Amino acid sequence: MKTIDVEKLVDKFKLKQLNDAPIDSIVTVSDVKRPGLELAGFFDYFAPERVQIFGTTELSFIKELPKELLVERLRKLCSYDIPCIIISRSLEPPEELVEAAQQGGIPLLSTDYSTTSFISRLTDYLEEKFAPEITKHGVLVEVYGVGLFIKGHSGIGKSESALDLVKKGHRLVADDAVIIRRFMRGALVGRSPELSQHYMELRGLGIINVRTLFGAGAVRDEQSIDLIVELEKWDESKNYDRLGIQEEKEEILKVTIPKVTVPVRPGRNLAMVMEVAAMNYRLKRSGYNAAEDFTKRLEEKLKSE
Template sequence: MKSVTVENVVRALKLEVLSGADRLDREITRPKAHRPGLEFVGYFEYFPMNRVQVLGRKEITYLLQQSVEERRLHIGNIVKYHPPCFIVTTGQQEIPFLEMFCDQEGIPLLRTPEKTTEFLTKLDGYLLKALAPEMSIHGVCINVSGIGVLLRGRSGIGKSETAHTLIGRGHRFVADDVVVLKKLGPSTLLGTHNTITREFLALRSIGLINVVRQYGRTAFQDETRIVLDIELTPWEDKALNNDLEVADQFTEYLGVQIPHIEIQLQPGRDTSGLIEAAANNWYLKQLGYSAAEEFMGRLEEGAE
């Protein structure tokens, strides 16, 4: 099971450590944080004890309104389960009682100045990506007009050169050579780099180039949702057809099916233009439009 440490969260979200600085190596294995509520009144049937516990102004205000004994009981009921950490939002100051309990149990207590709802969105997003199942494949990842495309093919087929041409046309580079795929949901696949190769594109006869330094910040993005899997293959005579609409094919990664297209290479063929066309065509299909259906409709109208 994948995990991140409390220290990873502290660094990523720039949190203040109030107590438990020596326990930041505690592991977090669940991607969604929890705001305790019913637990304060003793209901623990579905308490997600292995999740990060977030206390907003509502929770802290409730605790401050209790007597010392009631507060000790409510907090004690939660800390005894030893969740990975507690995070207090909106920069709240009146929490010495909480620091005392966390110190006693060795649980990190963290604080952020951000509002609860905004912080939860950021925290859950970070944990979802950090804990997502992932795999690495050989290929290139690029964002074409807002559409994430995975380019595959044998070594030397021209993936990186094609990506370079697409960058020149205003599209955004994500990763070259090693593409990291992360499953964020049943139908959501994220493509990113492996940090080491971030911003680097390898071009045969040229060598490595830094895309950001050469073409500017807008030529690169850290990640993109993958919606098209395009395989570049050598040209084969009579291997492709001229059907009005090609039958849907898919490639599966981490249990997520991605539409698959094969583009055969030949001197003079505008591979980058075909990739742009494929991306735009995918987008139109999501809107319910089919060029083939419109064309057939015109034929039927003309025959009447």
């Protein structure tokens, strides 16, 4: 299970600590919480594993509570194993909150950001850190803004095709091993392992540094995965789709990605095919499907005759 130290949050967002509690606690989930219902006394569905955010609303509310009730609710809140409490806008917390957090051993932190802005930044950071990921064999390139994940058996020509695309002005993201991460919104983003970033292996030639050979504009650190291109050896007995009406799909980390299968045989310009695949994907995203348009025109022609 992935975890993040609260100390990393302090360093990342330049948080100020308001008590002496140790900051060795850990965050285990990407969600954050504003404990409004809990401050009102309702703890049935409290999620103590989340980072707790106190903004103007929460602090204004607890200041209106009678002191005995305030102390009771804050002590109950801080009796849970909370990773940390963060106060936005550098607001001054009531002494009762400082004491309750200290007694519960919970770090009480403060940020200059507004509540909404800080929650947005913190959530984005935690989602990125907690996003599930997997490493897959293949090549990831960016072609006309479309992320193509090229896969296929070893030696089929993935790296050579990617190099041809780079020469045409497109960008390499990862060769051989692609680390794929799923974000909460259901998008896949791929990157290269740090060790092999910007490097490519070409059989018969060896390892090359794409950034050094073609410049900084020939590579990028990460890219969304929009289309899977699977290369396979041309099989004369196989019936390949010639219209493109039946769309293939593949699931990675529970995200479904459109896929095209490209048969490989000598003399076929794979880089050009992939460029067209990327442009065709963009057209489909904009609402135009050439295969459906052609089929419709063909049906109308047959009916008229």
